[in-house]
Amino acid sequence: MLKDITLGQYFPGGSPLHRMDPRSKLLILILYIVTIFVVKGFFPYLLCVLALIAAVIVSTIPPKMILRSLKPILIIVLFTGLLNLFYTPGVELFHLWIFKITREGIATAAAMALRIILLVASTSLLTYTTSPMSLTDALENLLGPLKKIKVPVHEFAMMMSIALRFIPTLIEETNKIMSAQKARGADFESGSLFSRAKALVPVLVPLFVSAFRRAEELATAMECRLYRGGEGRTRLHSLRYGRVDLIAAILSAALCGGAIALHILL
Amino acid sequence: MNEVLRVEHLTHTYSPGTPFEKTAVDHVDFTAHRGEFIGLIGHTGSGKSTLIQHFNGLLTPTEGRVLINGEDIHQNKDMTRAARFAVGLVFQYPEYQLFEETVFKDVAFGPKNMGLEKDEIDRRVRENCRIVGLPEDVLEKSPFELSGGQKRRVALAGIFAMEPEVMVLDEPMAGLDPAGCADVFRFIREYHQKHGTTIIFVTHSMEYAAQMSQRIVVMDHGKILMDGTPDQIFARSDELLAAGLDVPQVTQVFLELKRRGINVDSAVYTVEQAAACLRALKEGGAAC
Incomplete structure (x- = not known):
């Protein structure tokens, strides 16, 4: 009964996504999430979906696992979708009793549902390909500047x-x-x-x-073993940006730029 | 002999369909008879702990059946529950399962779950605490106040008090000092003689298995590698060593003697046998 709890859900493997620096994965994920919440419209979203699919293929994580991670949020997706569908003002397409469906409603509902799905799927991809330990390392490293203000x-x-x-x-x-x-x-x-x-x-x-x-x-x-806190401590596995990270950074910058460009142009 | 426990083609696979998939027990057939004292040997990861958890239905086989007195224990819920009481299982480091306020209550936990009468529970608790050498005044103490060795005794008494038909003990001596080991050793034997219970004694130490068992079962990579009397098993000592298992120290000495060209029988596994063998060699010059 307890074996069903998969915390961290790390799925060991040797794909480029697994080998990437956890810091760059974390930052790219944040960039991706910002992108999907900034852009609007069919083509930018298509680009985001394709990018995620490409990432899943590269990661060698079975797509079934990604779908499984979406199961718990099904209700939230449906709920947000329906609310947006019925309560967005705009050009009326369909009217039934107190419910009316507008063209804007359909668009917003689809966009919201897609955003949530992409958000959860991309986050799962991160936890599937990164061990909890390297995630904590990455967090510690990225939050390092906060030490200056005694955090x-x-x-x-x-x-x-x-x-x-x-x-x-x-x-x-x-x-x-x-x-x-x-x-x-x-x-x-x-x-x-x-x-x-x-x-x-x-x-x-x-x-x-x-x-x-x-x-x-x-x-x-x-x-x-003389542990005295973080002061002056070095690591066995130090985090290092590699070529994979550089490629990933360029690709995600291109994706983000491309999506925003499409959003503005179209 | 009367068969009491049998497993047929038992296979158990952990986490099937994931990268963590592992077949721990692979098509094992095994029968235990009433009153037998069986040593189950294998090194870490050989599947012995997985196998024994099938005996009382804690694990459900991926494939195969487990039969107690000829009945499949997974045919319905009542049978599975009955299997828990028919086969007593003492886990490794059983002292970590103690939880009650007093030793008495803890030992009585199993019998109480069996739905026994109060008098019967009282009898079983006192009797089995005596067998494991716990003095009367300990019964009202908290198990957490006791020493490690005494906690172990309390935990063993807890299973003894259920008076199962088959008792499985997983490394009951692990982590005890030599005197503690000898004690555990002695009272398992005492219990076996008194109740005629079938005992399956899991260990990775050939030394104990050789001393205690009438029959030894050797597991390796989820399969049964050998099954027979200690004489039969230790006659194949070189195979045991090849499988990465230990043989008793005396046997090692005799293997070495044989290697150096002295005509001795390498199937020697107790010090008494060794003494007799060497004496015979000295007097008659004949092989033992």
Whole structure:
């Protein structure tokens, strides 16, 4: 039951998208999102959709996975689409009782739905091709200037890395403890809501005990290795812009420029 | 012999259809008989932990069947639940599953889930705590106050008290000091003799398997590599070594003696056998 939770959803691979510097991926994603919210009209969107499809093909992530990431937002897309469809003033095409559909309504609804889909799909592509660890590294690096105004960026990033690092461990631990208690006849699947909540006590108590134990062990281990915070710390895998990043940057600048140009010209 | 547990063509694949796909158990056939003491051996990742979790229905086979007393445990929900009680499973480091306020309550958790009478629960808890060597006054203490070795005993007593037909123990000695190991060793044997339970003892140490079991099953890469009496298994010691498994130290000594041209039997796996063998060699000069 817990194995269905895919946090971070990283999909290991060796495609150019996987090999890119996480910082440039993050920045390109931001640029892409800005673009899809700035532009309007058929051709700019076509360009954005094609760019995303191209990126998915390059990434070797199965398209099925991208579609799966869209499933949870289906309702939001439908809801926004319908609201825009019925409540946009403009040239009336169709009238039924209190509902009326306008030409502008159709356009706005399609645009909004497409924007949300592109937003989620492109973000998923980032998390599918980037491990949570390199994402945190990228964030720490990009937010680095905030250290000047005494924001503890390194500490936040470290906390985030540790939390991400321990999610799978704790899930595994939970599974183990659940199996052990099931082997002793604990029943997590039947009974009323109350009795099911009560059945979790034999899982939660050992889980908390072990989480605290792990935290303490980790703290000791870090201190043994003289961890003193981010000051003067170097990295094993330093982030580096490479040729792939340069190509990606040029392509995305072209995409953004192209989409905006199409938006202005048409 | 009376068969109690059988798996047929059991296959288990983790995360099918993703890059993490892994077949941990690959078409395994295995039968355990009533009262047998079986050592299940294999190194890390050989699939032994996955296999044993099928015995009580915690994992559902991707392919194949698990039968207890001839009945498929996945035919309905009641059978699966009955399998939990028929096959007791002690996980690795079982002390991490303790949760109750007192040792008594924790040991009673399993029997209580079985729906036993209060008197019967009381009897089983006290009896099995005695078998694992926990003094009476510990029963009312919190399990979290105890030492590591005592916690392990409490956890084992928790499964013992369910009095299953088959008991599977996954590395029950891991992380204990030699004295603790010897104790665990002794009371598993005591329990086996008292109840005639089928014991499946999972370990990666040939040393323990050789000392304890009447039958040894060796797993490698999700398949059963060997299955037989310790004599049969250790007669193939060179194959075990080739599979990256350990053989008992005595056996290693005898393999080396044989390699140096001394006429000894390399299927020796206990110190007593070794002594007898060497004595025979010294007196008669004949092979043992």
